[in-house]
Structures are given as structure tokens and as C-alpha cells.
Amino acid sequence: MRTEVCETFGIEFPLFAFSHCRDVVAAVTNAGGMGVLGAVAYTPDRLEEELRWIDAHVGGRPYGVDVLVPARIDESAERAGRGEGGLETMLAAVPREHWEFLFGLFERYGVPLPDFEKARRGHSRGGTQVTREGAAELIEVSLSHPIRLIASALGTPPPLMVDRAKERGVPVAALVGTAEHARRQAAAGVDLIVAQGGEAGGHTGEISTMVLVPEVVDEVAPLPVLAAGGIATGRQMAAAMALGASGVWCGSVWLTTEEAETPPPVKAKMLAATSRDTVRSRSRTGKPARQLRSAWTDEWEGPGSPGALGMPLQMIIAEGAMRQINKVAETGNPGARELANYFVGQVVGQMNAVRPARRVVHDMIEEFADAVARLNAITGAH
Amino acid sequence: MRTEVCETFGIEFPLFAFSHCRDVVAAVTNAGGMGVLGAVAYTPDRLEEELRWIDAHVGGRPYGVDVLVPARIDESAERAGRGEGGLETMLAAVPREHWEFLFGLFERYGVPLPDFEKARRGHSRGGTQVTREGAAELIEVSLSHPIRLIASALGTPPPLMVDRAKERGVPVAALVGTAEHARRQAAAGVDLIVAQGGEAGGHTGEISTMVLVPEVVDEVAPLPVLAAGGIATGRQMAAAMALGASGVWCGSVWLTTEEAETPPPVKAKMLAATSRDTVRSRSRTGKPARQLRSAWTDEWEGPGSPGALGMPLQMIIAEGAMRQINKVAETGNPGARELANYFVGQVVGQMNAVRPARRVVHDMIEEFADAVARLNAITGAH
Structure with missing residues (x-):
């Protein structure tokens, strides 16, 4: 091109x-x-x-x-992140009712609680990068x-x-x-x-x-x-x-795609989802983000929810929670499978088969050419 | 074509x-x-x-x-519409708190109350057609x-x-x-x-x-x-x-367009609106419908609202209200101007000038041809 x-x-x-x-x-x-x-x-x-x-x-x-x-961004969280203690201080800024809601969620869905601080420190900086x-x-x-x-x-x-x-x-x-x-x-x-x-x-x-x-x-x-x-x-x-x-x-x-590291339970949900199965929700990052609708988004938007926190606090608790949910979902835990989700657009309805990324590129370019040819056929006679 | x-x-x-x-x-x-x-x-x-x-x-x-x-549709309203009394019976099915909210709205915005039954009978069948x-x-x-x-x-x-x-x-x-x-x-x-x-x-x-x-x-x-x-x-x-x-x-x-019978205050709002100025709201018909965001939609979605009724009851009260609001808005009443709205899509942001409808058609067809030509230029070298 x-x-x-x-x-x-x-x-x-x-x-x-x-x-x-x-x-x-x-x-x-x-x-x-x-x-x-x-x-x-x-x-x-x-x-x-x-x-x-x-x-x-x-x-x-x-x-x-x-x-x-x-x-x-939430400036108090930013200050906390900059100060002594880093992640621990930020975690301490999460209100008690949010922890309680989150722990209650894990309990109701039969998912063992993660160790938030340990889980986060072991893998990334948990929201402090934002x-x-x-x-x-x-x-x-x-x-x-x-x-x-x-x-x-x-x-x-x-x-x-x-x-x-x-x-x-x-x-x-x-x-x-x-x-x-x-x-x-x-x-x-x-x-x-x-x-x-x-x-x-x-x-x-x-x-x-x-x-x-x-x-x-x-x-x-x-x-x-x-x-x-x-x-x-x-x-x-x-x-x-x-x-x-x-x-x-x-x-x-x-x-x-074949190459994607999407957790298998989430990948399976995406392959099965229709374009109606996404929602724009603050429940993963604190800002409105489109994602698969799941028990996670339903519960955070539901009547018993304290409401999502701002960014990055909501991101810290959601990322820690999601890491555990995905891990447990892979073992077949049904509650974790209900909760599991990930960011994805409405095109998820068209993502129905696993392909190599290279093949996605080639399919798109080929279909692009077909679409242009069809438009030419429409105007050609004019 | x-x-x-x-x-x-x-x-x-x-x-x-x-x-x-x-x-x-x-x-x-x-x-x-x-x-x-x-x-x-x-x-x-x-x-x-x-x-x-x-x-x-x-x-x-x-x-x-x-x-x-x-x-x-709301079957009780349909039954009421079929029975003796028609519109009057349907109006009687509107809960008291909705009338009170509506009358309070007119008062707060300084718009004289319409005679709902008379206004509706004089102009149309007010929702019974749905x-x-x-x-x-x-x-x-x-x-x-x-x-x-x-x-x-x-x-x-x-x-x-x-x-x-x-x-x-x-x-x-x-x-x-x-x-x-x-x-x-x-x-x-x-x-x-x-x-x-x-x-x-x-x-x-x-x-x-x-x-x-x-x-x-x-x-x-x-x-x-x-x-x-x-x-x-x-x-x-x-x-x-x-x-x-x-x-x-x-x-x-x-x-x-020049031909449109859109009430002038609403037309002026549309010409000034950006693509951010619409909202999907149940406040005009009882079903989610995209429209200009105005004091009307804000109030119905706001904390003091009893919530929109179903279709056709919400349509009956909204149409009667809007007829009056538009009439009063044309006299320059500022409250009525704040409330006035109409159904419109996000393309309202691109509707910035009054054109004859014929001209809109011709502009679209001409721009269509340009867009196809641009796509051809992109693929032509490939």
C-alpha cells in the first residue's frame, strides 16, 4: 500500500x-x-x-x-507511591469497605484470597507505573x-x-x-x-x-x-x-491469536463472546474501560458495590485480584471462571477462531482489497 | 451508482x-x-x-x-388505550410522583404548565399510536x-x-x-x-x-x-x-436542513452541538433513545427523578411537555431553551450549517466518490 x-x-x-x-x-x-x-x-x-x-x-x-x-491521577495515591513504602502505602490508602467488598466477592465465588502485597511485588509494581x-x-x-x-x-x-x-x-x-x-x-x-x-x-x-x-x-x-x-x-x-x-x-x-498470552479461560470467553458481551466499566482501572462483561463487572456495578475507586487505586486492587482469579480459573474453579475478564472491544464478536498474528495481518489486507474492489464496482457504472 | x-x-x-x-x-x-x-x-x-x-x-x-x-409495550397502557376513554385513561395511569416531578420541573425552569389532555387531543393521539x-x-x-x-x-x-x-x-x-x-x-x-x-x-x-x-x-x-x-x-x-x-x-x-420543521431553538442547539452533546436516555419515550443532552435529560437522569416510565406512558407525558417547551422556547424563555431537545445521533457534531436537503444528497454523493478515489490511490501502487 x-x-x-x-x-x-x-x-x-x-x-x-x-x-x-x-x-x-x-x-x-x-x-x-x-x-x-x-x-x-x-x-x-x-x-x-x-x-x-x-x-x-x-x-x-x-x-x-x-x-x-x-x-x-489520584494525587494522594501518587504522593503515597513516591514516598517511603511505595506499594504498601498505596495499598493502605484503599478504604476498608473496598477491601471488605473484594474479600466478600472472593468468598461468594469460592475463590481463595490472594496475598495482595506479595502477589504484586512478585510480578510488577502494581499501578505505581501509572x-x-x-x-x-x-x-x-x-x-x-x-x-x-x-x-x-x-x-x-x-x-x-x-x-x-x-x-x-x-x-x-x-x-x-x-x-x-x-x-x-x-x-x-x-x-x-x-x-x-x-x-x-x-x-x-x-x-x-x-x-x-x-x-x-x-x-x-x-x-x-x-x-x-x-x-x-x-x-x-x-x-x-x-x-x-x-x-x-x-x-x-x-x-x-496463537501468540497471545491471554489467560486460557479469558481467551475461551472471548472466542465465545458476541459483540453484546462487553461493557464500559471503571471496575478494572478506576477509569471507564471497555472489557468483557463478567461477574466481576456485574458485581462492581451492582447494588452491593461501594463503587470503583479512582486510578491507580482501583487498578492496584483489580490487578492483584485478577491475577489470582485467572490463576484459579485455569484450574477449573467455576466462580473464578465467572469473574474472569479482560479489556476487549465490541469486535470480540468477530473473534471466533485462533489464528497466528501473521495470518490476521494477511487476512485483513486481502479483505481490504476486496472491499475497495466492491466500492469500485458500485461507482464504476456511474 | x-x-x-x-x-x-x-x-x-x-x-x-x-x-x-x-x-x-x-x-x-x-x-x-x-x-x-x-x-x-x-x-x-x-x-x-x-x-x-x-x-x-x-x-x-x-x-x-x-x-x-x-x-x-406496556400492556396495561395498551389495554387502557383500547378501552373507553382512550388517552384520558392512559393519562390516568401515569403515577402521581411522575406528574409531580414534571410539574416541579416546569416550575423550576419557569415554563408555564401545558394542559396535557387538551394539548394532546388537539394535535395527535399522544402515544396511543404506538x-x-x-x-x-x-x-x-x-x-x-x-x-x-x-x-x-x-x-x-x-x-x-x-x-x-x-x-x-x-x-x-x-x-x-x-x-x-x-x-x-x-x-x-x-x-x-x-x-x-x-x-x-x-x-x-x-x-x-x-x-x-x-x-x-x-x-x-x-x-x-x-x-x-x-x-x-x-x-x-x-x-x-x-x-x-x-x-x-x-x-x-x-x-x-432548510426543509426541516425542527423547532428553531432545537435547530440552533443542533447547529452548535458537538458529537459529545448527545445522550442515550429513556426520558422521551420510555425506551433508550439517543437525543440532545439538555436540562430535560439531565433532570430525568438526575437524583430527584422518579425515573422514566415505560413506553408509551413516558412518551405521552414527554410529548405533551416537549410541545409546550418548544412553543415557549421560541418566545425566548431561557428555562424552556435549557430543557428543549430532540432525538439526534452523534453526527450532530458535523451538522454545522443549514443546507437544502437536495444539497445534502449531492454533497454526500460527491464526497463518496472522493473517498473511493482516495482508497484507490492507496491500493493502486500495491
Whole structure:
């Protein structure tokens, strides 16, 4: 394909794949698209390890990194995270009624309680990475690798990120859910805007891709815009580009690929789910994020719930809980299977078979060409 | 354009225009698309009058009628509507706390109270048309005119509608918000499915157009599918057809045309609104319907609200209230202006100038061609 984005990034197809899994990132990059590693769950050391692995597997082909830099976070939690004690202090900031609700949930669903502090320390920094300081460390690690894109998934990237990236000649992308945010991102010096519709998985607004993309394209022209949300097939990719997008940014579709590290009970749920089986809920991160509807989301939105906390506190308790739920769900525990979920968009209804990531890329490109041919047949006679 | 839908309906562009305004219906039909009159607000006599006017203004060109036939309605209200007293009996079924909330709302916003019974009797049958019997009368009036399409906006069309339409050789269309509903509609004998995404104005589900259209197309193939929701420009029309739709069904975009009978204060709000200024609320009809966010929706969703009633009771009190609010808003009453709203989709953000309906059609077709040309430029080099 010939697009400005393909030329800028040295890729064959303007197809960006957001994934927390390095294998997916490498597979899409090697298939002619651009893999972007979601770094939010990693410690700096772990991120370093993942990026080294990717460097060793893409033969110099372009890939990127996505860091979650929230514009507004719970400042008391941030202060706690910065102070002595770190995670322990943050855990202490979780109100008693939230702990009680959570422990009650585990009890009612017959899932053994995790040791929150131990579980979190053993695996990651548990939400502290979504403070500004945490994000800064991840940015530094990322820029020490030959990445070709650094993205900010939430809010305007801080000047630190833009400045440091520009020093290294690395383009900066930012996800937006409204035209107004896109204008602010453009003013902040972002090189590539990802306009993400409300049907997308993860943190998302309410304006649909069909409405948002042309608005954002017109707002920030001539900056290139990628469309995100509702895109898992070549028809949807063609639709996005008919709307004026210069390419697409897909996240959900990789979660059921062969390479994905999605916990098996969640993967099975996704393969069985329809497009009606997602919900936009604050129950995993404290901010509205689209995810599989499950007993977890139902209980947090239900009448007995104390309501989700803000970010990052809700993220800390939800991540610790989900790690345990997934572990126990794999043993067949029915309550844990009911609770298990993950971020995913409405396209989950079209994710019905496990494919290698490379095959997803090729299927999309082939179907894209078919869609364009069909449009030509319609106008050809005119 | 050459599509199956164009051939079936004898139209130049597969662009269907839903409007309650006969002038819009005629203008779109005369411009090469297909106008579809929304008949829900009319008495049978008034509908007869409107269709005669359209017949006299389209020179035999094709147009259609849309009737609201709810699958499930409040049966006690339906019984009341059928019994002696009609509207009066239905009004009596509205709980006291809802009247009190409504009267309090008028008082707080400084709007004189309407005489609900008188206002409603003077203008229409106020919600009784959304009973099954009410719909049957409108269907009979419609089929006595040379219409080329009869559509059911809500729920599976009753066998009566399908059978009577087929006797007359009139194709039947039905709006759906999920693939499952589309399958049921196809089984009920519908000829044309309108897949309406959650970004649409009026009664709508939650699945976005980008996700819903390919699902429905695959579900009911080879039945033709029109895409609805988020479509007000040629880029969006091209996107919809890239998704596999055989055409598009637009409603919101006509509300700010020259011909539209949209109350001036509401039209002004729409021209100023962004795509963020709509909300899916039960406050106008009792079923979730996307509309302009206003003091009306905020108050009904707010803490002091008794909650919306079901359909048609909520529709009865909301229509009576809105008629008064619009009348008073036109005199400049600030409270009435705050309350005023109307059904509209997220595309309201792109409705920034008043154009004749014919011009909207031509702009869409021209932009459609541009979008296809851009897609060709992308694939051409491949």
C-alpha cells in the first residue's frame, strides 16, 4: 500500500498492532505492519528484557512502545507511591469497605484470597507505573532501544516524553477520544493521532469510530490520523480509511491469536463472546474501560458495590485480584471462571477462531482489497 | 451508482432519508435517493394528508413510510388505550410522583404548565399510536398510497404488516441493533434490514455501526443491509459500504436542513452541538433513545427523578411537555431553551450549517466518490 504513514514508518501496511505480548509485536512487524508493545504492566527491568527480545526477533524492522501516562491521577495515591513504602502505602490508602467488598466477592465465588502485597511485588509494581514518575522510567528504557514510535495511551503526553522522543528522532503518537483532545495533542507536538472510538477495548470515550475519525481528521489536518475501535477485519480497515484515516490501530484482535498470552479461560470467553458481551466499566482501572462483561463487572456495578475507586487505586486492587482469579480459573474453579475478564472491544464478536498474528495481518489486507474492489464496482457504472 | 438496492427500488443513489417532514422526504426522493416518512407522530387522517402531498410532489418517484411497531409495550397502557376513554385513561395511569416531578420541573425552569389532555387531543393521539392497533391503522393508510417501502422502526414487524405489504408488492424494512434481531427479522420475511449502530439518533442499541454492520451483513446474506448511525457525509457513506452495506439510512442529517420543521431553538442547539452533546436516555419515550443532552435529560437522569416510565406512558407525558417547551422556547424563555431537545445521533457534531436537503444528497454523493478515489490511490501502487 502507498500511504504517507507507510513511508514515514517504513512499513508495508498502515496497520498498527497494540499488544502487551512481545510475540504479537514481533509477528505483526515481521508481517509488514507495525507492532507496538503496551508497556504499562512492566517494571523498567522487565521492559528492558522484552525490548531486547523484540530487537533480536525483528531484524531491524520498525516497532513501537505504548506507555500509559494519565493526565489526571489520584494525587494522594501518587504522593503515597513516591514516598517511603511505595506499594504498601498505596495499598493502605484503599478504604476498608473496598477491601471488605473484594474479600466478600472472593468468598461468594469460592475463590481463595490472594496475598495482595506479595502477589504484586512478585510480578510488577502494581499501578505505581501509572504515576508520572513511573511512566518517565518506562519512557527512558524505551528510548534506549531502536523504537520507531512511542505512544501515550491516556492523556496528553508530558513534555518530557515529547522532548526526549524528538531528541532521539522518534515520532510520538497519542490516543484520543474527542476532537478537542486531538487539538490539544497536536498542540503538544504529537506526530500521529490515534482516534479511538467508544467501541474500542480498554480506556475509551463514548463517541463512535464512525463519527470520531472524520472529526479528528478534519481537526488536526495535515497530521496523520490512525483509526482505532471496531477494527478487526479488512472491511473495517477499508471503512476506517474511507473515513479519512491514514491507517488503523488494532488492539483486541490480537488477544485470540496463537501468540497471545491471554489467560486460557479469558481467551475461551472471548472466542465465545458476541459483540453484546462487553461493557464500559471503571471496575478494572478506576477509569471507564471497555472489557468483557463478567461477574466481576456485574458485581462492581451492582447494588452491593461501594463503587470503583479512582486510578491507580482501583487498578492496584483489580490487578492483584485478577491475577489470582485467572490463576484459579485455569484450574477449573467455576466462580473464578465467572469473574474472569479482560479489556476487549465490541469486535470480540468477530473473534471466533485462533489464528497466528501473521495470518490476521494477511487476512485483513486481502479483505481490504476486496472491499475497495466492491466500492469500485458500485461507482464504476456511474 | 450501481447496486442491487438501486435496481430494486428504482433509485439513483442507495441513500434512504428518514424524516418526519414531508418536504425532506420529497426533496430526497426528487434528488435521486429515497425519502421515508416517519409516521409515528401522525393520526391516520393526518398521515393520509401528508402522503397525498408527497404523491403530488414526487412525480411517481419512489418513497416509503416508517411505522413504529414496538415488540413489547406496556400492556396495561395498551389495554387502557383500547378501552373507553382512550388517552384520558392512559393519562390516568401515569403515577402521581411522575406528574409531580414534571410539574416541579416546569416550575423550576419557569415554563408555564401545558394542559396535557387538551394539548394532546388537539394535535395527535399522544402515544396511543404506538399500540399495536394504532400501528395497524397507520399501516393501512400507508398501503393505500403508492409507497415503495414500509419500515418498522422498533421490533419485528407484525405478521399483519408483512402480509399486507407483500399483498401490495411493497418491500418491508426493519431496523435492528443486533445480529440476533436481524436473524429474527429475516425469518419474519423482511426484505431489507437496516443495521443501526448505537451512535444513531432515536431508539438505538449499544453496538456501534462499525461493528454491527459487518455482523448483520454476514448474518442475513444475501438480504441487502442498509447501514444507519453515524452517517451524515460521503466519507461515512463510503465507510458504511466498505463494511458491506448495500446502502445507507440517514435520519439526523435532515434535521438541520432548510426543509426541516425542527423547532428553531432545537435547530440552533443542533447547529452548535458537538458529537459529545448527545445522550442515550429513556426520558422521551420510555425506551433508550439517543437525543440532545439538555436540562430535560439531565433532570430525568438526575437524583430527584422518579425515573422514566415505560413506553408509551413516558412518551405521552414527554410529548405533551416537549410541545409546550418548544412553543415557549421560541418566545425566548431561557428555562424552556435549557430543557428543549430532540432525538439526534452523534453526527450532530458535523451538522454545522443549514443546507437544502437536495444539497445534502449531492454533497454526500460527491464526497463518496472522493473517498473511493482516495482508497484507490492507496491500493493502486500495491
